[in-house]
Amino acid sequence: MNKLAAFSDLPLEIIHLIADQVLDPHDLLSLLRVLPHLASSLSPAQIRASGENKETILHLAAERGDSALLTTLLANPSTDPNPLATIPFFTFSNSPDGRTLPGRRYPGLNRTPLSLAAHAGHLAAVQSLLAHPSTIADIIPEAAFMRTLSSLALAASAGHLAITALLLTRPDVRAESRGAALGWAAMHGHTPVVALFLARDDVNPNFQEHRTLRTPLALAAMGGHVDVVAMLLARDDVAADMLCRERATPLCLAARMAHRDVVDMLLERGDVDPNGVSETAATPLICAMTRGHAEVVETLLKREDVRVDQRDGKGKTALLWAVQLGRVEAVRVLLQRKDVDVNARGSDGTPVLGLAARHGWAAMIPLLLKREDLDMNIREEGSGATALAIAAFKGEVEVVRLLLRGGLDANARDYDGVTPLMLAAKWGRMEVVKMLMECEGVDFNAHEVKGKSVLAAAAESGQVEVVRLLLEGGSVDVNAPDMSGRTALALAMDDKGRSEVYPLGGKSDYDAVVKLLLEHGGVSQMI
Template sequence: MAQQDNIKRLLRLTQEGNRGLLEEEVSRCESVRTAIVQGHFGRSGDTAVHYAARHGQLDVLKYLIEELGADVELVNGDYKRALHEAASMGHRECLRYLILRGAKIDSLKKADWTPLMMACTRRNLEVIKDLIDSGANVTLKNKDGWNCFQIACREGNPEIIQYLLKVSPGIWDVESKVKRTPLHTAAMHGCSEVVDILLERCGYGSDAKDSCGVTPFMDAVQNGHVGIAKLLLKKHRANISAKDALGAQSLHRAAVTAQDKAIQFLVTELGVNVNERATDLNLTALHYAAKEGHRGTIETLLTLGADVHAKDSKGRSALHMACAGQHTKCIRQLVDAGLTDSPDNTGRLASQLLKKPEALKLLEGVTDIK
């Protein structure tokens, strides 16, 4: 127990960068010296070298490697090296030192992430430059099929995007394993400056679809990024009527994610029919909103003229969807909007409401449920 407490103290000194006290503690006991050089700690199995690199403690890092002989290529439980840590946290001095000491520039941690990919999760251009200047391969992909450019597009720093395109002009032409492009990623995450660069400098096809049939325009709309949707319309001639693999359009996907402003944009500015049907099961946006229990979206759709009585290919109204999801407040909302149900469907409605008897009362007088 005493030695375990001592190790914890040493790791704390490592994180704090207190080299003087660390040297004193290590010099007192050979077993402690061995543990601090070779030991793996915590759930992730980090070594002292990992701790020093993660916290940017260059002086301690030098002591561990040069004085104690720690290996720069030590891995933790996720096969992460110290170089991954320095790159991820943006500690440039530690990163350059590790490279100088022979750290493998394209080492892979779990899920095949390189230090360069880790660096691209941050907005530190200088660290990214150091890695590429040292020979990092910009074209490598992780297990999901993402390269460093795709990751940078998610983070949305235009300077980094411009730099990566400069050093590797064709880097943009990549798809993940589910066929998502960097343009999908930037649109989804609301990175408008990056979307603008991609549309200007890269050759993405209009309305490219991922494996679910989703286009960048759909990504922008369903995440509420109306400005990016407008940009895609202006510069990319995006198809507002494109359908995903289930036949849903942008309107339907916006209803699922409760993006009311995007719905208003589609209907009032672009003229999308608020009662447009998804080809799968003939659902309307109101069906989708009721299924998810989005009261605000239901109100938005009704205000825009959604047909509260519309039925899908199975004869189900939005009320059925609200009942199936046990969304009591939405049931009340739809009933107040004048939605009634035919007697032949009341048995199904009743069975769906068994978990919430109070919701059944909302239908009394509207259907023949007693």
């Protein structure tokens, strides 16, 4: 049986005829791997031909680091060394513990062969491209949010020291690109590359990235890169407290990301304000508190000049934020400061204890109740509801138990005269109703300002199990009228058929409520 002929066994004329028909850059690269000598005979059309992302054979060779192929292609007089493609790419970072971590994905706008080779770390390929007299070293992407991603920035972001050094020798690299590249190296924790930039006198160490306005120090602090932060702070001309676009300082960014070592380093500086420099921005303490970083909170609170009750642009203190977000350990640490206002209110008028009750943070309640300066029965400004009333309304059983054990007034009324028991009854919070009914001194016949009783509130919302519990377990007046003379039975009959009016509570059953009330001597009107 005769052996099949390989493509390379074909006559040279046939091979050239076939090769001339190949235009796709990926197919061309596959062909050249088999027959590399064909590279010198590629037509201008083949060299310019592009794929799905506008990538040419030059892009593919650069990305793979094939410097020999690049040299051959660039020797062709018709070759443009700066074609633009849209190949996406990823960045990589050094973690504070030395590991290499994947970064974010970027769309590939205006990717040149040089940018691909520089980012991939192919030094020989970069040298081949830079040897071409028409190569532009500093082509900037068109999109505004990618303006800083030059070839230099890509090499610096990946930590390629030799390529970064080579690109820095180019006179066509702009000052903006040098400053931005320093930021990229700092952000990803590439210490040797940062040192290379800082050794030059033509690099701005305070360059602010145009989109976020973060400086190299801010970027390094946010990434937790201690060595880079130390290197930057060693310079007298580095602004240690510069605000970024979100009006956060490097200290605030480090606190937000729980980089305690960086926080310690920045707090040692006399020119770093531990409370931030903008009245409307979040302070470092609030940044750490909102993320639940108790260790960083503890570090910040060691400073006596940290203002624990400073409010941010949303009118919240660090304690209010921590409670709202359920940061138990952060709350525990913060409450150790005697000067923290444990009765602070948010912009909506809800105090700290009420906020904890609303969110059901049972673990926080004992911490707050230990404070001697806590006003246990403090009210919401709008409704006058206490923390107990809020918890009863929400059905937070464990919170109610803890608040009652802590001594809160079980009969405290809001501004409409509504008690916690009335709220729990109205919304069908059975376990809370039982707990409150067992409370010594609870008023089963409390009336709100319009005269409606606890039983009437439950009947009006069709809460049959609550009505049964009140009738059988409490000394309730079944026919207590409101200010309009309506009894619980009258309200239940008026509401008949409206079983979905109170969807938060238990299942509504008005027929059963009416039957129960009649069995216990209920009348529909008082004569």
